[in-house]
Structure formats: structure tokens, C-alpha cells
Amino acid sequence: MAIDRLKELRERVVNSLPRGVRVKNIDFEGPVLVIYVENPQELAESGDIVKRLAKDLRKRIIIRPDPKSLKPPEEAKEIILQIVPEDAQITSFFFDEENGEVIIEAEKPGVVIGKQGATLREIMKAVGWSPKVMRTPPIRSKTVENIRQFLLSAKEERKEILRRIGERIHRGTIYEEKWVRVTFLGGSREVGRSCYLLQTPESKILIDCGVNVSNIQHSPYLYVPEVQPLDSIDAVVITHAHLDHCGLVPILYKYGYKGPIYMTPPTRDLMVLLQLDFIEVAAREGTPTPYESSYIREALKHTIPLDYGVVTDISPDVRLTFYNAGHILGSAIAHFHIGEGLYNIAFTGDFKFERTRLFDRAETNFPRLEALIMEATYGGSQDFQPTRREAEEKLISIINETLKNGGKVLIPTFAVGRSQEVMIALEEAIRNKKLEEVTVYLDGMIHEATAIHTAYPEYLNASLRDLIFHHGINPFISESFVKVDSASKRQEVIEEESPSIILATSGMLNGGPVMEYFKRLAGDEKNTLIFVGYQAEGTLGRRIQKGWREVPFPSNGKREVVNVNMRIETVDGFSGHSDRKQLMSYVRALSSKPEKVITVHGDENKCVDLASSIYKTYRVETRAPYNLETVRFI
Amino acid sequence: MAIDRLKELRERVVNSLPRGVRVKNIDFEGPVLVIYVENPQELAESGDIVKRLAKDLRKRIIIRPDPKSLKPPEEAKEIILQIVPEDAQITSFFFDEENGEVIIEAEKPGVVIGKQGATLREIMKAVGWSPKVMRTPPIRSKTVENIRQFLLSAKEERKEILRRIGERIHRGTIYEEKWVRVTFLGGSREVGRSCYLLQTPESKILIDCGVNVSNIQHSPYLYVPEVQPLDSIDAVVITHAHLDHCGLVPILYKYGYKGPIYMTPPTRDLMVLLQLDFIEVAAREGTPTPYESSYIREALKHTIPLDYGVVTDISPDVRLTFYNAGHILGSAIAHFHIGEGLYNIAFTGDFKFERTRLFDRAETNFPRLEALIMEATYGGSQDFQPTRREAEEKLISIINETLKNGGKVLIPTFAVGRSQEVMIALEEAIRNKKLEEVTVYLDGMIHEATAIHTAYPEYLNASLRDLIFHHGINPFISESFVKVDSASKRQEVIEEESPSIILATSGMLNGGPVMEYFKRLAGDEKNTLIFVGYQAEGTLGRRIQKGWREVPFPSNGKREVVNVNMRIETVDGFSGHSDRKQLMSYVRALSSKPEKVITVHGDENKCVDLASSIYKTYRVETRAPYNLETVRFI
Ligand SMILES: [Zn+2]
Ligand SMILES: [Zn+2]
Ligand SMILES: [Zn+2]
Ligand SMILES: [Zn+2]
Numbered sequence A, B: 001m002a003i004d005r006l007k008e009l010r011e012r013v014v015n016s017l018p019r020g021v022r023v024k025n026i027d028f029e030g031p032v033l034v035i036y037v038e039n040p041q042e043l044a045e046s047g048d049i050v051k052r053l054a055k056d057l058r059k060r061i062i063i064r065p066d067p068k069s070l071k072p073p074e075e076a077k078e079i080i081l082q083i084v085p086e087d088a089q090i091t092s093f094f095f096d097e098e099n100g101e102v103i104i105e106a107e108k109p110g111v112v113i114g115k116q117g118a119t120l121r122e123i124m125k126a127v128g129w130s131p132k133v134m135r136t137p138p139i140r141s142k143t144v145e146n147i148r149q150f151l152l153s154a155k156e157e158r159k160e161i162l163r164r165i166g167e168r169i170h171r172g173t174i175y176e177e178k179w180v181r182v183t184f185l186g187g188s189r190e191v192g193r194s195c196y197l198l199q200t201p202e203s204k205i206l207i208d209c210g211v212n213v214s215n216i217q218h219s220p221y222l223y224v225p226e227v228q229p230l231d232s233i234d235a236v237v238i239t240h241a242h243l244d245h246c247g248l249v250p251i252l253y254k255y256g257y258k259g260p261i262y263m264t265p266p267t268r269d270l271m272v273l274l275q276l277d278f279i280e281v282a283a284r285e286g287t288p289t290p291y292e293s294s295y296i297r298e299a300l301k302h303t304i305p306l307d308y309g310v311v312t313d314i315s316p317d318v319r320l321t322f323y324n325a326g327h328i329l330g331s332a333i334a335h336f337h338i339g340e341g342l343y344n345i346a347f348t349g350d351f352k353f354e355r356t357r358l359f360d361r362a363e364t365n366f367p368r369l370e371a372l373i374m375e376a377t378y379g380g381s382q383d384f385q386p387t388r389r390e391a392e393e394k395l396i397s398i399i400n401e402t403l404k405n406g407g408k409v410l411i412p413t414f415a416v417g418r419s420q421e422v423m424i425a426l427e428e429a430i431r432n433k434k435l436e437e438v439t440v441y442l443d444g445m446i447h448e449a450t451a452i453h454t455a456y457p458e459y460l461n462a463s464l465r466d467l468i469f470h471h472g473i474n475p476f477i478s479e480s481f482v483k484v485d486s487a488s489k490r491q492e493v494i495e496e497e498s499p500s501i502i503l504a505t506s507g508m509l510n511g512g513p514v515m516e517y518f519k520r521l522a523g524d525e526k527n528t529l530i531f532v533g534y535q536a537e538g539t540l541g542r543r544i545q546k547g548w549r550e551v552p553f554p555s556n557g558k559r560e561v562v563n564v565n566m567r568i569e570t571v572d573g574f575s576g577h578s579d580r581k582q583l584m585s586y587v588r589a590l591s592s593k594p595e596k597v598i599t600v601h602g603d604e605n606k607c608v609d610l611a612s613s614i615y616k617t618y619r620v621e622t623r624a625p626y627n628l629e630t631v632r633f634i
């Protein structure tokens, strides 16, 4: 079936391209139609023709130079270095054979591009590779580099994987009946282990596959027959990198899934970082891990990164598009267009309907939308949060008081999301003299997560990008931030006389380097502990919030009791989740009013409360399903 | 696992039975634990011991003579004929090796039983077989006899099937998690193709598997992954023999199911009768049939008949009990007891909550009941029906008027249910002189269906049984009833001068012998056509109800137009379904108030209306799910 379609497509492609363009081959690669062209430079200036062709065929198209016309990487590198003026300061090359692209990182990307792209075109003509220029990231991320290297080393296997996926996506439809339904496998009437199965007669799409952070043993209901065998799933779609959404993706591969995972590029990188950390922490604590690191790599091999706004076939009758969710770097609302206009359904994942320091507010503009599956973390009728501005003011004032007294400020945070928001707020306050010059220590994975943020500036909001690119101020690399990367450095930080601010993981005081700081700083009433995130029931953070002032710690076999004399504060308003007001406004703001709204990712009463308020306010059908239920949409 | 359990059970059995009883072997056979005893006569008088043992073990137990101790059938027959006095009038023997039973049919069963069962005990001692006495049915049913013969011929295979089923039922539980859910595969927000999947982590139970009578092509959604592969189903449970509940059971075997079907004994026989007719009619009309008759036989091989009130293990964590549903012969409410007290859920199937001529009203007394899945055929707020008494009075008076004018009365009916209700009403009216002596002709499968009724007197209500057994009046064999079994006989009936009543299938004038009567009788205004059942949209019956008076018929290639001059009447109130008032009262009458009520088997607005009224009146959670949805119960 795929072969017939390819033959037919090839004819249409050849007829649509200018006569001079020599098409050597066309093939599906994952969701994309790849056109291998002997002389792609002929097309370099006719971007519109390719766009029109893609629209005609309703396919994503990539023009790639015929492999035979590519110069060997070493030779190409030399040629490029001769073409590009030295003051571009090229720092690295990355030859992506999968895409026939060479990624050139330079301190001054504009110089590599040349006037109206002249230098780029010259490069392409000379080496065959299609050049892609990126600014050398200001902080090197080991994660980003390791992932790049790994994908390069696995490129042959990946080629095969993508071909297989491409064939499967374009297998054609079989059933006459049309219906759409979703089975709720986790994260319904609860927070954690988010997992949903979108089904049509033709397709099975799994959205998210998270861990139950408070109980690793309770995974999503993957053993039910709708999902089994795992390889009957066509595609896995990940909304964002938090572990409650992607922490169990590797077990899919452990138990037989062989298909693709779609996510944004930053989600891919953050996901790998957090998954590796997840099994490391578990191993350190002696808890059995649900998978080994080899399965993280196996999953990585099957990732297909998609930027926001790119419409992509992921099965014979389903098209996926990601939209900004405003929650963390790369977080996405996953929009599914089903059956050529039959139905449109979007899963918000976690989303923030308020502009933050880092991100624009969640997207509301969808071409069509019949159903919305939305989070309800703060869906209760009383769940109002202060604005970000109020939160920041409170934070800065508490810090100022502490520093004035010569104390240290300890802020437990998760590595991804809140850390960076707090960092940006602190940097601006220091820059604007609202906060005295002070060192902000980053411990745990915060520094690495931040590095990943600097690798994806296009995923940050416009004013932050403007600040970085036009005003030369990259708050992430401010000299105020100092990375703590060893036990001895940590001791130094704790013991130094001068006041400081310490951001350390984990965010709920239930493990990680923050514990050591807490033990050593808690006794001194000059110091302050500031909670900026939700403290779950059962965590030390929650107990301290509630008033615990004597905390027992095991220490060399004995029980040491830490007396908490430091000041304890909670600053609400830094959440990456929409509060009640934002949840309600989001539904109103949607460009296309859905017929059905489903609430998930919230405690039982929050999901029910939000569903009922949306029904009453907007008169759309709502549901707050239980895990293991299936809702039909059409 | 099964073997370990058997070993353990064997010890408990041996220790619980009197010392003299020589246990040879114990084994699972389908859901039942069979104890083979060398000298079962030792137990003949200790029924209580066996009952207590069954209660202790929470198992159904059958004591069976060790096969070696059974006399060969021919020899046993001679011995029994010597023991039993001749005036018992034994008419047949049936040696059921599967159960070690000999079924003795006699005109006077009491004589075979003897004083306080003395003759029975004598028989058992002499031949080894356990005697079961039945009254010789007054009308021979070919269906009943054929089924008996078929099961006898397949007995070796059946033994193997039952052993396999038994092992599977007692395989033990695996999962720690507990949940119960139901997927709606057909018959939700519609009438037709009833099919529901009850699931726990351990078990899959399919309840009903019906045809969409108005469109054979729309079967239940059996292709969804919850049900596939079909042999992952543990048990199929059939509520009653109407085709919209059991018409597609044979395709389960065609596509890979190998497990048991549970139903009452009359449902088994009626089901086979109606399925055979279903594919015959389809073949005659040139419609492709969904299965061949070999699959009806295959299904029959896997039937496990259960009487009302018998609690039976059907999977490691599910117990099934059937209760009277009052709808047609053998119709049952299927009650499932799940997980040793975890949850109780009942499916009403079609039910009548009013005492009729044939049946008691549907059972309301369940030991426990948390959820009820109930029909909603007449669930609309206006769906009130006259009482049965009012309906009968109207019917008799219309018939009397017609007969007085010398006309014939034509009543289209379905073979099973309404036909028998009308027959009993007519017979009583004739017996009580409310109706003049008149011949009632039965055409189509009505006579055979009636014969099956006479084979199961214990499934009729107490007053009908009383009439038959104590007063010697079996209305079914009244001389007023005359079977029409040939085309020539049909011509005679049509052409004879004298007035008569004709009951003929099908009930909606959309095929069957009734068509011929209609064509020939319609022109004469002395005749009357009486509808006693629901006429579905699209049928000729419905059109005539609406006022059509010129009906085109194809006749030898030409179109013949039949002018309808006969009187047309509709008598409501003979329905086998509960009307709106009965549906509402049923929920109130339940001995144990359910937490959740789900409405199915009704047009969309009826299901929604009934659900909402039950919620408002009784404040229990209600739902009217769509096909393809899944509802979780715990
Ligand atoms: Zn999140
Ligand atoms: Zn989340
Ligand atoms: Zn600017
Ligand atoms: Zn029925």
C-alpha cells in the first residue's frame, strides 16, 4: 500500500517542482515525506514551491540533498571554514546525516548567514549539506551534547526505525465506521501518572506516560486490553518533561512498544535528564526501579521532535500539532485532528494561562476544537493564586530582610520550571538594585536544566529572547549564579560567613542536596527557608509548613534531631499551573468553543468542581472521568 | 495451580463426608466440583451434608457415581422398567453420561418417585445412575429433542471442553489491584445488538451478544481491543433468547472464542431455535448471513445451563446467579458477585415488572446490589402502557366483534413471548365463554416455541403451573389451537368459510407466513388485523399503523397492489417490557438500593430521560452511556 502511494506521490512531486530540479528518490521517514534532490541548490530560493507542494499533498516535506552529492564531513568542514569569515567564531559543526544538514554553531550566527543568506547559499552549493546556523549556547549542556552524540552513533538503526514508522503511518485506512474515544489510564481524579489513550477504529495514540511521584509502584493502567499489546499503539505523544507525564516512557519499550515518541525538542532533552535522575535517585535510595537506563536510550532512539505549530501525520487518520502550554520549557498542548475534519481534540497537559518570566501564556487559538482534555490542579473554587508580580515582590522582600540580618536563604525547588522562574526574578532584582549583590548558588540538577533552557532560546517568550539577543543580557549566565557541583563546594557554601541565596533540589524536601543545606542551616534563626512550590502530603516540606520544629534525621546509625529555628515562609504564585481563575478564563478565551470539556490532573474534588463550574458557566458538556473509564466523543 | 487446589479440596471433601462414603476422584467440570463416589447411595439420604460441604467450600458440588459402578444403559433400562410400576407410563429414557444421570420421562412422574422417593432410591441402588424424573411434555419439541441428541453425540468433546473451562475458572487470582468496569459494546442509547463487557483485573465477562435487528450489518463493537482476542473472554452470559441479545453468539466461535456460555435451560433451547431461523430467513432473502449453522452447533457444545438462583463461579473472581426477569421463557437478570464481597452488579436484560399470564414479575430481592444496568425500552416520561387486564379486554372485544361479523382475525406476533401470552389469554376467554368456540391457527415457529414452553413448566408462574398440574388444564394443548405446517394447510385456513383467529410470524409484518395471510385477507372489510407488539420504524406494520391502505407486493415479477380494506387495530399492553411506571417502581422495589444505575436498551432520549428521572427521584448516581464507552464502578 505504501509503495503504491509513493509511486503516485513521486509523479505529483516531479510535476510540481521546477524542471531543472533533479529528483532522485522520495521516501517516507517517520511522518515526513523526504525528497532527495541531486541539485537542491536549485530549490534554495523557491521555498514557496515546496510549501505549496506540502499543502497540496497534505504532507510534511523535507528536501534533502541526494547522499551522493554530499561532501564527506571532514572535507565539508574545511570548505565551510574557508567560506565563512573568521569573526563569525564558529565553535562547532554537527553533521546530521539523517537530515542531510550541517548544524553550525557560532558566536555570531549572522556572519555565517551573510547578507540575505548569501553565505549560506554559497555553503550549500559548495558542500551539498543544507546548513543550519545556531548561536553557540552560552552554557554547555552535557545532556544536549550526549543526546546529539548518541543519536549520531545510532543513526543507521534510527534510519531503519523511521522507515518502519513511516510505512506504518501511511498504511492507509480500513474501517468504514468512524468514532473517537479516550480511555483514561492514569492522572484522572488524581495528580500523577498521567496517561490517556486516544482511539479511533484505525489508530491508538498514547498521550503521556507518567509516574505516580508519591508511589512509584502505582503506574498507569497499562495492563488493560485497550493498550495491549503495547506495539498495537501507533504513537506516543508527550506533553512535557515532568516525570508525572513522561517518567514511565521507557517501560513501554521494555514491554514491547517499538513505535515513535513525539515531543518538542526541549522536552526530549529535559525528559532524558529527568528520567536518568529518576532511576539514579531510586537506585541510591534502594527502591527497585521500573526500568534500566538502556530503556531510556531505547526510547530516545524512537523520538521524533516536533516544534510548535508543525502539523504532522502520526497515523492513518490522526494529525498532531503541538502548541505552547506556557508551563515549562517545551511544554505543549497536543492537538489532534482526526479523520480529515471528523473531529478535533486537544490535551492541555499542564498549562499556565498567564505570561511568566520565561514563557508566553498558553495558546488559545486552534483552527478547530471539538473537545478539550484539561488539567485541574488548581480547579477548586477557592484555588486562587497571587499574581506573579505579587509573588515576586513578596519573595524579594523576604530575601532582603534575611540578607540584611546576615542570614542565608534556602529555596527548595524542582530542577525544571520554578528554578528558572525564580532565577530570572532574582537576576532582574539584582540588576535593578531591588536586591543587593548576592551570590545565588544552584545545586542539584538546576544548573544542567538551565543549560538546556539556553540551548532553546526560541522556546522562551519574546521579551526574554529580546533581552538576550538584542540587549546582550542573558540572565541565565549572570555572574550572580554559581554552580555547586561537589560535596566540598557544598560545605564551603554552608560555612562561608557572608549571606547568600541557595536554590537546591528537591522541591519538597524529600531528598536531594537540599537536605544537607537544610540540616546545617535550620538551627540558625538568621536564615530563612522559602517554599515556592506545592508541598505534597507526606513530604518533609509539608510537615515543616505545618509547624514541625524538631526534625529527626538518621546520622551514622543514630538519630540526630535537627531543631528548626530558621524562619519559614511560603510564597505562592510561582506555580507553572493555571489557577482557578486562569483555568476558567482559558475556556472562555478559546478561539473555537469546544462541545465537550474533560477535567483531569487534579484531586477528585478539584476535577469535579472545575467540570461543574465550566458546565454552569459556559453550557458545554463536561466530565470528570475516573481512571479506567472510556469516554466517546463522536 | 488447579492441581494443588484439587489436592487440598480432596482432603477437605473426604474429611467432611461420612466414613462409609468411598470417594474415588474429584474434578472440576465447568464451574462445578464433581465428586465421584463408588457408593453414592450412601449419600442419597444425607443431602444436608453435601449442602453444608458446598457452603463450606463456596463451590457448587455434584455427587456422581463412579463411572465403573454404572450399569450399561440397555441393562439399566430393563432393571428400571422392572422396578417402576407400569401405570407410571414411562415414555422415554435419557442416559446423561456427562452427569451420571438417567432422565426418566413419564406421564405420571409421582409413581416413578414413589413414596418419599423410595422408588428413586431403589433405582439408584440397582443401576448406579442417579435418576431424575420428568413429566412427559404434552407437546413434543423437535428442538429440545435435537439438542439433547446433539449433546449426547458430542459428549466426549464436551467432557474435554468442560474440563478446560473448569481449569480456567479455578486458575486463581493474580492482581492485587481491585476494580470493576463495564464497556458498552452495543445496545446503549439504542435497541438492538445488546452487548456488554464486564471486566475486572482478573476476568472478562461478555453479557449478551445480539444482532441489530433493523440492520444485520451493524454488529456490536466486537473488534475493539477490550474484547480481542475473543478467547481472552472468560465467559459469555446470555440474559434471554431474543435475537437482539443472543443472535450473534455463534460469531464468537467463528472468530476464536472457545469458552462457556451460561444461560438458563429454556434460553438455550429457544436460542438455538431462533438462531437457526435467523440464518434461514437471511439465506431465503439472499442476505449474507454472519455465520453458518455449524457455529450454532459449536456454541451449543459450550453451553452451561444454570437454573434461577444457582450461584456459580464463572471466573476466578466472579460468581454468577440468574434471577427471573419475567420477560420471556427463561429470561434472566444476571447478577454478578465480584471479588468475595467487593462488588455486586446486575444486568436486567429485558424485564417485566408486572405479573403476566406466563411469568412472575421480575425479581427484586438480591442479597447485595451496588450497581444495576437496566433496560429503558419504555423509559420515556410518556411511555405508559395499559395494564395486562385492560389489554386483554380490548383484544377480546375486538375479536368478538370481528367473529360476529363472520370475519377472520390476523395477529402478527413474534414466535417467543407475545404469542404465548396471547394464546393463554384466548384459551382462558374461550374456556370461560367470553369468546365463542373458535379455531386459533398458529403459523410460523409459534407452535415449536410453545412446545419448548411445555418442556419447562418450572419456568412458568405458580398459577399456570397449578392450572397444569393440579387442575389438569394445560392451556397450551387446548384443542382450540391448530398448527399450520404447510403451504396447502395455509391455503385451507385462508379459504375456509368460518371465522377464525390466526397468529403468525413475524410480528412486524416484515416477512414470514403472516405476509401471505395479510395479502389474502386484507381486501375483505369483515376481517381485522390486530397489532399486539411494537412496530419499528421502516416496517410494513408501522406503515399500516400510520394509515397506508395500498400496499405494493412483488408477484411473479409484476407489482401487485393489495388494497387494505380490513379493520386495523392496535392493542397495547401485551409488551414483555416494563413500561415507564414499572421501570421506576422496580428501582424502588429493589431489596438493596444500588449506588449506581445505568440505563441501556432504549432510544437515546428514553435512556437519558429514565436515567435523569431515577437520579431525581431516588438520588442514586445514574448514567446513560454511549456504545464504546467504559464506566468504572469501583
Ligand atoms: Zn508539569
Ligand atoms: Zn503534571
Ligand atoms: Zn528590545
Ligand atoms: Zn427481549
Ligand SMILES: [Zn+2]
Binding pocket: B192, B242, B244, B245, B350, B601
Ligand atoms: Zn431486547
